[in-house]
Amino acid sequence: MTAQALEKTGATPHPETDRDWWRGAVIYQIYPRSFQDSNGDGVGDLLGIVERLPYIASLGVDAVWISPFFTSPMKDFGYDVSDYCDVDPMFGGLSDFDAVIETAHLYGMKVLIDLVLSHSSDQHPWFQQSQSSRDNDKANWYVWADPRPDGTPPNNWLSIFGGPAWQWHPGREQYFLHNFLTSQPDLNFHEPQVQDALLGVAQFWLDRGVDGFRLDTINFYVHDKELRDNPPLAKAERNDSIAPSVNPYNHQRHLYSKNQPENLEFLAKFRTLMDRYNAAAVGEVGDAQRGLEILGEYTAGDKGVQMCYAFEFLAKDIPTAARMAEVFHHFKEVAGDGWACWAFSNHDVVRHATRWHLSPSAMRAYTTLIMCLQGSVCLYQGEELGLPEADVAFDDLQDPYGIEFWPEFKGRDGCRTPMVWNEELLHGGFSSARPWLPVSSEHLHLSVNTQEHSPDGLLHHYRKAIAFRHAHAVLDKGDMTGITAEGDVLSFYRISEDEELFCAFNLSDTPSAMTVPEGDWHHIGTEINSAGPGYGNGLTLGPWQPCLLRRKT
Structure with a gap:
């Protein structure tokens, strides 16, 4: 259109x-x-x-x-x-x-x-008309193909739901394509x-x-x-x-x-x-x-x-x-x-x-x-x-x-x-x-x-x-940089013109060491169990614990 x-x-x-x-x-x-x-x-x-x-x-x-x-x-x-x-x-x-x-x-x-x-259902009026003949107004609205000379499907494509992606239709003496169930014929986007x-x-x-x-x-x-x-x-x-x-x-x-x-x-x-x-x-x-x-x-x-x-x-x-x-x-x-x-x-x-x-x-x-x-x-x-x-x-x-x-x-x-x-x-x-x-x-x-x-x-x-996501606009639309895996700790920065966040996550059930970035960072996210630099020695996160820090840019 x-x-x-x-x-x-x-x-x-x-x-x-x-x-x-x-x-x-x-x-x-x-x-x-x-x-x-x-x-x-x-x-x-x-x-x-x-x-x-x-x-x-x-x-x-x-x-x-x-x-x-x-x-x-x-x-x-x-x-x-x-x-x-x-x-x-x-x-x-x-x-x-x-x-x-x-x-x-x-x-x-x-x-x-x-x-x-x-794809649609085979009960859709479009398919009901398409299957009725090879020359009706919607004959080309679905993917129809002639068999190979030996009667087998036109190619080797498979259905996600198992078996060939082609179903024989005796009325048209052709196969139609279905990437899913046989009752879900594929629409022909070339039409x-x-x-x-x-x-x-x-x-x-x-x-x-x-x-x-x-x-x-x-x-x-x-x-x-x-x-x-x-x-x-x-x-x-x-x-x-x-x-x-x-x-x-x-x-x-x-x-x-x-x-x-x-x-x-x-x-x-x-x-x-x-x-x-x-x-x-x-x-x-x-x-x-x-x-x-x-x-x-x-x-x-x-x-x-x-x-x-x-x-x-x-x-x-x-x-x-x-x-x-x-x-x-x-x-x-x-x-x-x-x-x-x-x-x-x-x-x-x-x-x-x-x-x-x-x-x-x-x-x-x-x-x-x-x-x-x-x-x-x-x-x-x-x-x-x-x-x-x-x-x-x-x-x-x-x-x-x-x-x-x-x-x-x-x-x-x-x-x-x-x-x-x-x-x-x-x-x-x-x-x-x-x-x-x-x-x-x-x-x-x-x-x-x-x-x-x-x-x-x-x-x-x-x-x-x-x-927490909505409280920090940088999480909605800001960039994501510095993506690092340090042992079990994933860390990255979220950056916009007004705000920068440092996000680190211990993705394991044991304490994990992490590197705290240098700079004027402030601890945020205490309501979601975030650990700041003052937690323990400042370099270790508890099991499954995040560290969320913020600074203005």
Whole structure:
């Protein structure tokens, strides 16, 4: 969609605000099925979100990101969309979504919604028409290809959910591409009408008041037009941050099935639309080898999206001081002009309390650390409570990914179980009916109500860490330099024209020595257990303890 075309739409921009509101923002992710059920059917909904927005506002976050709530057959729980411009009845209706927008804005929070543009449901009217023949108006809206002479798929591309990325369609006597479930056919971004239709979807929600988007699988939009085979990936280079190790998806370098340069052309059109509304987007970069590099390409300048996240800190291994320094040195090298949105947990990975085997002290340290990093931050519902991964029995599994690879990989249900509000209420206060996934008994004693009344609750530490970030503008938008790993201590500087912070973190459960910088530094962050130069001999941090110092520039 060109700038001239946008002018013709009569789109009304949102009221003028800080155009960089997203830079350094703290964003709270809501998985609506599991947040709050308002009508007693066991599934969370939009009015449940409205009910709990005061709680989210109390955390001090800047925005919420709501995972898909669009009309869907729910084969992949909303990430298979059959109507991009309506609400699935299980979540409510458009008026309920309007209430979410209005209430969030009253509390001073932005609203980002999850757009799944790379693929739709096979129940979407677009696909229903596309599959009907090879010569209808939407015949080219999805990725169709003839078989090889022996009848096999046109190339070797694999699905993240297992098996070939191609599904035979007897009606068209062709294969269609699906990077995920067979019921999630990929849209053809080489077709200009597809791009225009998807930009129209974004405008529909912008006109309804959303402040931006989380863009699912942003690097999957465009495929190689020539359908060339992906090359093999050496075993030493394989990385299970995107797909579990048991999935053959990890055996390929996905050179042609995603990450195509034409994607930047579409993102430029998307940015033009967003700029008219002062809106912003965070993209999910799903690539195990080039994630940070792609992040840099997609967020540099003002032609792509504002921010992206890769999977460096969503991986299995705990980010030690050395690993943190390695990631940020690489980030500076390949994405120095870009902007990251860091996360430790989300709806697709094992919760980091379990994934990294964190003690309560370690949870606090990593919370403070992420609030001090350059970039924006995504928090996933329940992480502020320190929820561990739930153990979901096979008979209770809903996730097709987990069912496919059980028991070596148990899927994503363990991080998607319902939020726990009050351990004294049925199902933890989530619903009066049996929830779509069982509430974990291990979660109940960590409920919001319990922690609100406990001075030592992790919930209070999250509030303090978020408040600390917002109390120092340099943490929102300042530069990050001097990144150093000294044993178990990670240190760096955050610098702006008005302020300079020195941040050091002992990322271990034993006391660790550190070097205090010279100069007129003042100790800050006592509310989040920061140790100043006067602590002990001034050179040793306790287990999982930060040292936060400030000076004016």
